Amino acid sequence: MRLGAFGVLLLAACSSALTQSNSGSQSEPRVVVVPPDELSGNPAVPSSSVRSEPAAAAIPEKGDSGQQYASASAGSGQVSIARKHSYNSCNVPGKQIALTFDDGPHPELTPKLLDYLKERGIKATFFVIGKNAAAHPEIIKRMVDEGHEVGNHSWSHPALNKLSAAGVSSELDKTSEAVASACGAKPHVMRPPYGATNAALNRKFDEEFGMKAILWDVDPLDWKYRNSARVTSQILENAKPGSIILSHDIHATTVAAMPATLDGLLQKGFTFVTVSELISLDRPVEVASAKPAPSANP
Numbered sequence: 001m002r003l004g005a006f007g008v009l010l011l012a013a014c015s016s017a018l019t020q021s022n023s024g025s026q027s028e029p030r031v032v033v034v035p036p037d038e039l040s041g042n043p044a045v046p047s048s049s050v051r052s053e054p055a056a057a058a059i060p061e062k063g064d065s066g067q068q069y070a071s072a073s074a075g076s077g078q079v080s081i082a083r084k085h086s087y088n089s090c091n092v093p094g095k096q097i098a099l100t101f102d103d104g105p106h107p108e109l110t111p112k113l114l115d116y117l118k119e120r121g122i123k124a125t126f127f128v129i130g131k132n133a134a135a136h137p138e139i140i141k142r143m144v145d146e147g148h149e150v151g152n153h154s155w156s157h158p159a160l161n162k163l164s165a166a167g168v169s170s171e172l173d174k175t176s177e178a179v180a181s182a183c184g185a186k187p188h189v190m191r192p193p194y195g196a197t198n199a200a201l202n203r204k205f206d207e208e209f210g211m212k213a214i215l216w217d218v219d220p221l222d223w224k225y226r227n228s229a230r231v232t233s234q235i236l237e238n239a240k241p242g243s244i245i246l247s248h249d250i251h252a253t254t255v256a257a258m259p260a261t262l263d264g265l266l267q268k269g270f271t272f273v274t275v276s277e278l279i280s281l282d283r284p285v286e287v288a289s290a291k292p293a294p295s296a297n298p
């Protein structure tokens with residue numbers, strides 16, 4: 001339904017966004033800000049994306065990353081620059097990737113992982129559970145002191161799309177406060193537990209809570225297959241420039257996989273940035289026009 005209505009949706013999104021632009025002549029080129037989730041043509045991350053597994057396992061939603069940057073609607077003279085609320089990966093100029101670790105901090109495993117990262121000068125992003133952060137503030141402080149980014153993964157790991165607005169606020173605010181009290185700054189990025197989100201929620205996370213929703217494009221299913229060799233091979237086979245790689249620092253097999261994984265990624269020439277740094281490198285992907293430009297000499 002929404003796929004078929006893509007053109008209408010695009011125009012509707014453009015016109016609803018025109019309040020942010022001038023309301024003058026229709027013929028003048030102009031820039032409008034369009035919520036990207038409405039442009040993807042994807043029935044963006046419906047409630048069916050809720051995973052029943054105990055940890056994040058969503059398959060990346062196609063069209064929720066690069067294609068979120070939509071450009072010209074053909075022949076209209078309009079240029080749309082999408083404001084992205086969520087990311088599965090980024091379109092970057094080099095071989096930058098972002099490693100992300102969810103569900104910690106874990107009192108023994110996370111410090112061990114931090115050691116592995118430090119030995120190699122690698123920066124990562126930790127999407128922490130608020131109650132774990134509150135229990136181990138010294139680990140949060142160490143993360144930040146060593147150049148890593150700390151993101152919000154909710155207080156108690158519920159599916160946020162099943163909660164009331166007050167429930168979502170409580171989960172996110174308590175976690176951001178726990179992180180801030182540990183390291184002095186609130187997170188700028190969040191990851192919805194189970195990848196359970198939708199376009200409206202992603203916009204809410206961004207506009208109301210000041211956090212981009214960070215999904216992923218590489219998932220070794222490390223929570224499911226507790227096999228270090230598999231974690232390493234899955235990540236090495238699937239990482240590409242701009243990737244956001246998901247794994248969990250609460251599993252011994254995952255942390256044990258990291259020395260070989262990190263060394264393998266280094267050997268492939270990847271460089272490691274935090275999620276916020278990766279986002280800052282993200283560039284629009286051109287979307288081909290459906291129709292050729294009108295002739296200058298009619």
Ligand code: NI
Pocket residue numbers: 055056102103153157193194
């Ligand atoms: Ni999780």
